[in-house]
Amino acid sequence: MTYDYEDALDYSSRWLGVIQKNEFPTVEEAHRIIDESKHNFAEHYNRNWLEYRKSVTQAGDWAAVEWSGSGAVFKDVLGREYLDFLGGFGMMDLGWSHPDVVKTVKAQLDRSPMPSQELLDPLRGVLAKLMAEITPGDLKYSWFGASGTEANEAAMKIAKLYTGKSAFIVAVKGFHGKTMGSLSLLGKSDYRAPMGQMYAGPVYHVPFGDAEAVEKQLEICDRVGIGVAAVMFEPVQGESGAIAPPDDFWPRIREATKKYGVLLIADEVQTGLGRTGKLWGVEHWNVVPDILTVAKSLGGGVMPISAVTTTEEIFKPMMYPNPFMHTTTTGGGALACSAAIAAIHVTLREKLWEQAAEKGAYLTPKLQDFVVKYPNIFEKVTGMGLLIGMHFKNPEIGYKVASGLFKRGVLVAGTLTSAQTVRIEPPLVVTYPQMDALLNRLEDALKEIDQSL
Numbered sequence: 304m305t306y307d308y309e310d311a312l313d314y315s316s317r318w319l320g321v322i323q324k325n326e327f328p329t330v331e332e333a334h335r336i337i338d339e340s341k342h343n344f345a346e347h348y349n350r351n352w353l354e355y356r357k358s359v360t361q362a363g364d365w366a367a368v369e370w371s372g373s374g375a376v377f378k379d380v381l382g383r384e385y386l387d388f389l390g391g392f393g394m395m396d397l398g399w400s401h402p403d404v405v406k407t408v409k410a411q412l413d414r415s416p417m418p419s420q421e422l423l424d425p426l427r428g429v430l431a432k433l434m435a436e437i438t439p440g441d442l443k444y445s446w447f448g449a450s451g452t453e454a455n456e457a458a459m460k461i462a463k464l465y466t467g468k469s470a471f472i473v474a475v476k477g478f479h480g481k482t483m484g485s486l487s488l489l490g491k492s493d494y495r496a497p498m499g500q501m502y503a504g505p506v507y508h509v510p511f512g513d514a515e516a517v518e519k520q521l522e523i524c525d526r527v528g529i530g531v532a533a534v535m536f537e538p539v540q541g542e543s544g545a546i547a548p549p550d551d552f553w554p555r556i557r558e559a560t561k562k563y564g565v566l567l568i569a570d571e572v573q574t575g576l577g578r579t580g581k582l583w584g585v586e587h588w589n590v591v592p593d594i595l596t597v598a599k600s601l602g603g604g605v606m607p608i609s610a611v612t613t614t615e616e617i618f619k620p621m622m623y624p625n626p627f628m629h630t631t632t633t634g635g636g637a638l639a640c641s642a643a644i645a646a647i648h649v650t651l652r653e654k655l656w657e658q659a660a661e662k663g664a665y666l667t668p669k670l671q672d673f674v675v676k677y678p679n680i681f682e683k684v685t686g687m688g689l690l691i692g693m694h695f696k697n698p699e700i701g702y703k704v705a706s707g708l709f710k711r712g713v714l715v716a717g718t719l720t721s722a723q724t725v726r727i728e729p730p731l732v733v734t735y736p737q738m739d740a741l742l743n744r745l746e747d748a749l750k751e752i753d754q755s756l
């Protein structure tokens with residue numbers, strides 16, 4: 304394609320009109336938007352997405368192009384309604400377009416969306432204080448980025464800076480993001496192997512939940528003189544299918560890391576802010592990590608923002624002698640911080656972690672009943688709170704369940720590191736009637752699949 308400024312001007316002008324229009328599109332407009340979206344994805348974004356997306360392959364004559372949402376329900380551009388049991392892979396704890404977050408962000412938008420980069424921007428300080436107040440132990444200083452992987456990259460750098468060491472111990476099937484550092488920690492070859500050499504320091508993978516394996520790896524590194532900067536895990540693994548560790552895991556690795564002078568990083572990007580039934584996943588085991596990362600729902604489902612929070616002592620090398628050791632121009636801007644302040648406020652006010660615990664306790668036994676009733680389909684159901692994994696006999700069945708649900712107007716989450724697992728990860732504000740609707744439609748899909756086996 305050659306330069307075409309004229310067309311870019313016309314095209315963007317037309318889309319500014321679409322974006323700024325308040326009314327729902329007419330059917331003709333909707334059809335045009337669907338056709339255009341498919342064309343643009345195929346020609347300019349990623350053609351192969353169209354093959355993979357159930358919203359394209361399972362939506363009937365017209366692909367589902369999302370348009371608006373509220374709570375745990377969203378609509379496509381044709382006005383078709385979907386129950387959201389994917390929750391943006393954990394980004395929508397507060398549901399779609401939470402009114403308090405939207406109102407706050409709009410107000411900040413009208414005042415000043417981005418900081419000067421030189422003056423003190425007040426919201427960054429407010430959010431840092433809130434993070435100190437709501438995180439466990441004496442975690443006190445924060446750095447802000449836009450995505451989970453950025454928070455984890457920062458956590459790795461902080462651990463290296465503080466310890467002066469380079470190795471990391473992480474989990475098989477663990478997921479921490481897809482930029483080079485986080486990706487080097489990935490516990491599955493699919494996304495990592497094609498990249499070849501990335502992080503140059505040693506990375507050791509141990510089975511998740513196996514405290515003895517962590518203790519042994521720490522002991523071996525100590526004995527052979529390999530300096531370990533940090534041990535890093537998700538409190539409950541998300542992308543591998545909502546896998547909770549045994550109860551002794553986190554307390555034992557906390558003790559072992561202290562013994563060897565190694566930092567403990569909790570990646571709460573997906574589990575943080577209530578998802579598993581506590582505000583932080585590590586609270587299930589009363590463990591205080593040295594570094595905690597969070598993203599996804601920190602922006603209230605409205606803005607992208609992530610945080611890494613640690614103690615004053617560990618944060619010192621980020622402050623002295625050079626306070627600009629780790630910076631980003633756009634991360635932690637005023638709009639993003641305003642969304643996070645509102646999201647934290649709503650989470651605390653509504654005690655969303657308690658809702659996750661109660662709703663998970665309602666949903667999980669009913670899903671367990673399906674495991675007994677459909678033994679040819681299910682392997683097991685795992686998880687904590689509203690981070691629930693349905694594990695099927697094979698990936699084909701997993702796909703059939705997810706597409707069967709989509710055809711029935713329910714969106715669920717696949718996983719990045721386990722092909723035969725489907726996650727149930729709705730907004731924490733999901734209602735009981737919506738959960739009953741999920742169960743009814745799931746049973747309907749299961750019956751159909753069972754008959755076809």
Ligand SMILES: Cc1ncc(COP(=O)(O)O)c(C=O)c1O
Nearest residue numbers: 450451452478479480541572573
């Ligand atoms: C535990 C965990 N860490 C990190 C990430 C990466 O976050 P992001 O996609 O915002 O970079 C994810 C994303 O799924 C995650 O689940």
